[in-house]
Amino acid sequence: MITKNFQIPLTDEPYLSTTTQNKTYAxxxxxPKYIRLQYDAVTKYVEKYVFVSDTxxxxxxxxxxxxxxxxxxxxxxxxxxxxxxxxxTNMYDTGAVDPFTCNLGTxxxxxxxxxxxxxxxxxxxMIAQQYYGLxxxxxxxAYVRPRxxxxxLSRQSFLDSMVTQAANIGRALxxxxxxxxANRVKLETYKTWLENIPTKYANVSHWKIPFKHEVPQY
Numbered sequence: 001m002i003t004k005n006f007q008i009p010l011t012d013e014p015y016l017s018t019t020t021q022n023k024t025y026a027x028x029x030x031x032p033k034y035i036r037l038q039y040d041a042v043t044k045y046v047e048k049y050v051f052v053s054d055t056x057x058x059x060x061x062x063x064x065x066x067x068x069x070x071x072x073x074x075x076x077x078x079x080x081x082x083x084x085x086x087x088x089t090n091m092y093d094t095g096a097v098d099p100f101t102c103n104l105g106t107x108x109x110x111x112x113x114x115x116x117x118x119x120x121x122x123x124x125x126m127i128a129q130q131y132y133g134l135x136x137x138x139x140x141x142a143y144v145r146p147r148x149x150x151x152x153l154s155r156q157s158f159l160d161s162m163v164t165q166a167a168n169i170g171r172a173l174x175x176x177x178x179x180x181x182a183n184r185v186k187l188e189t190y191k192t193w194l195e196n197i198p199t200k201y202a203n204v205s206h207w208k209i210p211f212k213h214e215v216p217q218y
Contacts, residue, residue, distance in 0.1 A: 001054065002033045006082035006092075008126055014100055014118040015151040015207055025126060031091030034059045035076040037138065042070065044139040049076075049088055074138055084143050087127055087136055094126050104204050108212060116208035151207045158206040159198060166194040172218035183216035190215050 007024035011017060032052035036059060039046045050065040050073070059075055067073070078085035086092035097120035104114040120126055135146030169191045173184065190213045201209050 001031060002029070002078060004029045004079060004082050006086065008083065008086075008094070008130065009145070010130055011148050013102070014129070015149070015205070017148045017150050025094060025097070027086065027092045027094045027126070029078060029082050029086045029092045031078060031085060031089050033078050035078065035085055035088065036062075036065070037074050037076055037088065038068070038071050039074065039138045040070065041072045044137040044144070045134060046088060046136045046138055047071070047134065052089075072138075076143075081143055083145075084136060087131065087146065090124055090127075092127070093123050094120075096122050097126060102208075104201075104208060104210075106200060106204065108210070114210050116210070151205075153206065155206045162194050162197050166191050169194075169218060176218055179216070179218065183218075186214055186216050187218055189213065 010023040012021045033054045036051040053059040100118040106114045131146040137144035
């Protein structure tokens with residue numbers, strides 16, 4: 001086993017794919033020096049590791065792993081490609097990581113500034129949060145770093161879902177005779193807020209929009 005410090009490349013913010021700020025986070029790899037990887041001969045995606053060792057002599061002498069059709073193999077040196085070693089083995093440590101926070105430039109119903117917080121997993125979670133899994137490639141003798149993880153929903157699909165929700169609440173306000181006056185007021189307030197999202201949060205990433213309302217059953 002070896003121990004080596006390395007940097008995890010990060011995006012400017014969680015869920016973005018831009019790297020204009022050249023952010024990184026310090027981590028420590030604690031794992032084998034050599035890792036034999038299996039990758040798809042056509043797509044070049046690394047699928048798994050089949051053997052690890054701290055010596056090339058032992059690595060070269062081991063040949064009892066099943067060699068699958070259509071697969072190719074390479075040996076990764078963790079002293080050279082430390083990030084990639086941490087990515088495939090998960091044998092790394094960042095220690096405690098502070099949350100990412102930012103001010104949205106908007107205020108809530110009470111006039112208080114609205115913020116967004118992204119909580120990083122501690123110790124061994126950052127790589128999986130920042131990068132797609134099973135996305136590392138070995139192509140033309142070099143490693144191609146996995147893609148950054150972005151938000152699953154597009155802004156338009158999110159906004160469309162808000163329109164649908166507001167319409168459903170509108171129908172409930174018209175037809176649900178079991179709503180109390182207090183719950184009716186809460187729903188009307190929430191419906192108005194939903195309808196104003198495209199304007200109020202025009203300059204805010206949709207995953208940062210804070211949902212604070214108490215929404216009764218309707």
